[in-house]
Amino acid sequence: MWVHLIVTFSIISLLYLSHVFRDNEDENYCNLFQGSWVFDASYPMYNSTICPFIEKEFNCLKNGRSDHLYLKYRWQPQGCQLPGFDGRDFLQKYKGKSILFAGDSLTRDQYMSLACLLYTSVPGTNYNMTRVGLVSTLKFLDYGVTLILDRNAFLVDLVQENIGVVLKLDSVAKSANLWSNHDLLAFNTWHWWNYRGAQQPWKYIQIGNRLLKDMDRMVAFETALDTWAMWVDTNVDPAKTLVFFLGVSPSHYKGSEWNQTEVKNCAGQTEPLPGSTYPAGLPPALAVQQKVLSKMSVPVKLLDVTTLSQLRVDAHPSFYGVSQTAPDCTHWCIAGLPDIWNQLMYNLISN
Ligand SMILES: *[C@@H]1O[C@H](CO)[C@@H](O)[C@H](O)[C@H]1NC(C)=O
Ligand SMILES: *[C@@H]1O[C@H](CO)[C@@H](O)[C@H](O)[C@H]1NC(C)=O
C-alpha cells in the first residue's frame, strides 16, 4: 500500500518535472536576443561595395579597413536557429507599403543596413533617393516599397525660440504628421540625452510651462519616452502598423568594461567577445526603455540588441569611419552588426 503510494507519487512528480523541463525545451521557447557569436564563412550577408547607400561614416571597407574577420560572424541564439534575412521576401511583404525610421545616428546605421540588405537582394533594381532637411526617402520603384529616415535624436520636439533652442519633453507635435500612416515604424533614442557642453544642442528643457536650465538626464529621458509612448498609443493602429524600438546600442570606450584593462577603446579589436554575457552588465537606460514600453497599450517590440552588440567590440568603424585620429566606437560598420539587428527585426515581422 505505502510502496504503491510512494511509487505513484514519484511517477506523478517525474511527470510533473518532465513537463516543466519540456516547457523550457519547447521548440517555440527561444529568446532570439540571448546567445553568442559564431564564425560563419558564408558571411557577410552581402558585398557592401555594391550597395550605393552607405555614408562614409559607416563604410569601413571603402575607408580601408583591412581586417575582415568582423564580417564573418553569425548570431546564434541559445536553443534555436535564427532564420536568414530574405530581402526578396521582405520586398514582397512590403509591396506598396511604407517603413519609417526615426531616431539618432544609430537608427541611421540601421536604416542604411536595411537599404543595403534590400538592394543587394535584387541588385540593379530601380530606386529613387531624395533628402529634404532631416528626412531622407528611399523608394524601391519596382516594388513600391518606401523607406523613410527621420533624423531625430530626441524624438520629442527640439525648437529654435527667441531664448535659444528648447527641448520640449512633452511634445512630439513637430513629428506627428511625418510619423503617421506607415506600415512599420522603427524608433530609437538614448545617446544624446547624456551630451553636455558643446555637444548639447539645447539651451533649455521645457516641461509644460516650466523652463529648466538642466535636470536629471535619466528623468528627462523617461519623461520624453512617456510623451512618445502616449503619441503611439493614441495614434497608431496596431492592426495596420508594426512598431519597433531599438534598445540601447553600446559604445566601447573603456576596456575595463570587457575585462581588457590595458585597452582604451575598440581600436584594434578584430573579434567579438566569446560567451553570452558582457562583464560590465546592462546600461540603466535600457531598463527605462523597457519600463516605458511595458506600460503601453500598443504592443511595441523591443529590438533588445544591447547585450549582443556589447559583445561586438570589433564591429565599430574605429579609425575607418570619418576620423583617422579619433576612433569611432559608437557607430557600426556596414556591412556588419546592424545587418543582424535587421535580421532579428525581419524575424519578428515574419512571426
Ligand atoms: C564585391 O564586389 C566588387 C565589385 O563588384 C568586387 O570587385 C569584389 O570582388 C566583391 N567582393 C567579394 C568579397 O565578393
Ligand atoms: C524621385 O523623387 C522625386 C521627389 O519625389 C521626384 O521629383 C522625382 O521625379 C523622382 N524620380 C523618379 C525617377 O521617380
Ligand SMILES: *[C@@H]1O[C@H](CO)[C@@H](O)[C@H](O)[C@H]1NC(C)=O
Ligand atoms: C571579468 O572580471 C570580473 C571581475 O574580475 C570577473 O568576475 C568575470 O568573470 C570576468 N569576465 C570575463 C568574461 O572574463
